[in-house]
Amino acid sequence: MKTTTKFVYALTGLFMSGLVLSCSDNEDVQPVDASAETMVGPVDEHGSDHDGSCSYVDNAWASSANLYTSLPNSGSTSGADLLVSQNVAIKTFWRGSSVAAPLFRFVRDLSNPRSTFNAMSYSSGKIYYGEEIYKWAKNRDGSNLINVMILAHEYGHQLQYAYGLPSRQENTARAGELEADGMAGYYLRRGYGKSSFAAIATAYEAASAIGDYDTNSGGHHGTPAQRKSAVRLGFLFADPQNAKLTATSFDSNFFYYYNGVLNGTYRMAQPSSVTPEFHAFMLTHMEELGKIANGEMSDEEYRNL
Numbered sequence: 001m002k003t004t005t006k007f008v009y010a011l012t013g014l015f016m017s018g019l020v021l022s023c024s025d026n027e028d029v030q031p032v033d034a035s036a037e038t039m040v041g042p043v044d045e046h047g048s049d050h051d052g053s054c055s056y057v058d059n060a061w062a063s064s065a066n067l068y069t070s071l072p073n074s075g076s077t078s079g080a081d082l083l084v085s086q087n088v089a090i091k092t093f094w095r096g097s098s099v100a101a102p103l104f105r106f107v108r109d110l111s112n113p114r115s116t117f118n119a120m121s122y123s124s125g126k127i128y129y130g131e132e133i134y135k136w137a138k139n140r141d142g143s144n145l146i147n148v149m150i151l152a153h154e155y156g157h158q159l160q161y162a163y164g165l166p167s168r169q170e171n172t173a174r175a176g177e178l179e180a181d182g183m184a185g186y187y188l189r190r191g192y193g194k195s196s197f198a199a200i201a202t203a204y205e206a207a208s209a210i211g212d213y214d215t216n217s218g219g220h221h222g223t224p225a226q227r228k229s230a231v232r233l234g235f236l237f238a239d240p241q242n243a244k245l246t247a248t249s250f251d252s253n254f255f256y257y258y259n260g261v262l263n264g265t266y267r268m269a270q271p272s273s274v275t276p277e278f279h280a281f282m283l284t285h286m287e288e289l290g291k292i293a294n295g296e297m298s299d300e301e302y303r304n305l
């Protein structure tokens, strides 16, 4: 993510915020990460992990960034506690109550705020969420649906770490990123209760602006059209007439219909992993998914699906 805008923050805010913020303590020190997945683009993740330090996050973030368990509940950071509770709710939706939720922390950097325009999911069971991406999403959607969508995407990476997904391997991050988008669409309908696609589509149009066309980059997340198609596919899987999917069954279904996400062509034979009813339901949406993936569907049509 390239940034050209410089932000200037009053340093006094750093000290005043101490009343309502707390640096994370050392209770949850994790092993060194093998990898991390992001929402918005490639980040090299190597070296030491210093979760728990107030002076250093890790080398995926600026050296001046810090970890916090909350953000001020006012102005453009109001409502951020929703993500803390959703971090647990999304986990419970997919994995039940007996599995621990990821360690969730906000990353804040008042001297270099644009450096926190990112959210990262770590293989050691952590999600770090940048203050700037929170504010960006909150400003575009006061209901915070974009932020919940981003968090659900990051939790999709936690599912991938836990279950060895995605089952499809490509030369770039695309398969895993598009699957995480699909998992987010699935959660928003089935777990977060957004029964209408319109609200999700509006939110996702904002988020999909982050999609890239750098298809040869290792961090390629899929084109915006592919990301929109992926979230729509997840939304369709979540139709109430379909049985609830586990992470692994979501994966097998997602990659069965994946060519439609990529280029609008769909295999038509019924996969052995799904019921005839499920496949018949999906077939009724093939043309629509193809139009999304091919970029032939207008934003207005997409919102009104």
Ligand SMILES: [Zn+2]
Pocket (backbone or CB within 6 Å): 037, 038, 039, 040, 153, 154, 157, 177, 180
């Ligand atoms: Zn991602």
